[in-house]
Amino acid sequence: MAKTARVTRLLEMVSLLQEGTGWNAPALARRFGVSRTRVFNGIRALKDSGVPVEWGPGGYRIAPSFFLPALHLSPGEVLALLLPGELFGVAERGDELGHSARSKLLSCLPPALRAGAEAWLARTRVMLPVAQVNPDVFAEVREAVAERRRIAIIYSGRTTEALRRLEVDPYGVAFRKHAWYLVAYSLTHREVRKFRVSRIGAVEETPLHFTAPKDFSLEGFFAGSWYVFGGEPQDICLRFSPKVARLIRERAPHPGQTLQTLSDGTLFYRASVRDLDEVAWWLVQYGAEAAVIQPPALREKVIALAEGVLRAHRVALPAPRRPYPEAPSRPVELVAEPHPRPPHPRA
Secondary structure (H helix, E strand, O other): OHHHHHHHHHHHHHHHHHHOOOEOHHHHHHHHOOOHHHHHHHHHHHHHOOOOEEEEOOEEEEOOOOOHHHOOOOHHHHHHHHOOHHHHOOOHHHHHHHHHHHHHHHHHOOHHHHHHHHHHHHOOOOOOOOOOOOHHHHHHHHHHHHHOEEEEEEEEOOOOOOEEEEEEEEEEEEEEOOEEEEEEEEOOOOEEEEEEHHHEEEEEEEEEEOOOOOOOOHHHHOOOOOOOOOOOOEEEEEEEOHHHHHHHHHOOOOOOOEEEEOOOOOEEEEEEEOOHHHHHHHHHHHHHHEEEEEOHHHHHHHHHHHHHHHHHOOOOOOOOOOOOOOOOOOOOOOOOOOOOOOOOOOO
């Protein structure tokens, strides 16, 4: 592990020194959380490996032309490096480009760095549950986004297999949770929508081009979403038992969330979300270790999912509780109990 960490640090150091000046020994030590001695040893190792590290008034520096011009990477290979093959699903062509690009990168590294990088790659795997994507469709969508060209997509919705032909202006693509999504302005719906790429059956080119709004951004489009879906913001409050509280704290934070841990380890989670269904689907995995405090609508969704699981496993559901009788709308008149008459005295 120490050797792998050192190789990773040296590779990042090369990248930093190529970006510009300002990286002296104290700055590099703070950046990597190591001592100055380790920084000096790293600089010496880079020089011994043939890396032209130079010292100047602003700090250490490496000429930006050191590595990349000798690679001759194609645009597809660069994209394969920026977007790892594991995220492409079935894009075999993306895997081939990634392998080719990695081979070219490794071949240009000094022997010591190449050996460490190869060892690190051999011991690293990313296994994501990804929706299968047609690589040809994905490539056509990506090209249309880059060229700002209007396209027509043959698309099937989330709840139906029926195909529709929709003309869209593709603004960008985003990987959310387990799938790729095309974010585009739909001429049919007259609004910006997201389309799951795995449900696009075909893409038709058009000769038309478009100009995206200057204020559009993928980050802004998905802002506040739990995963994918949007809607009006709603405040939620959840309670997690000490058994799973650590898992919740380790989760990637939702914007604006607040966590409150009690002395017994119980965790209260508060946030503003735009879709309750996604939160309900996430909550059911924790079973009895999670409970909804508010809103009632989220609680009902979680209960409905739990009841569906029981029905699917042929487990009898408990009888619904009888509601309490409603209070009368008018106050009940108070009626005094009759007082018993005393017995007549005997004559």
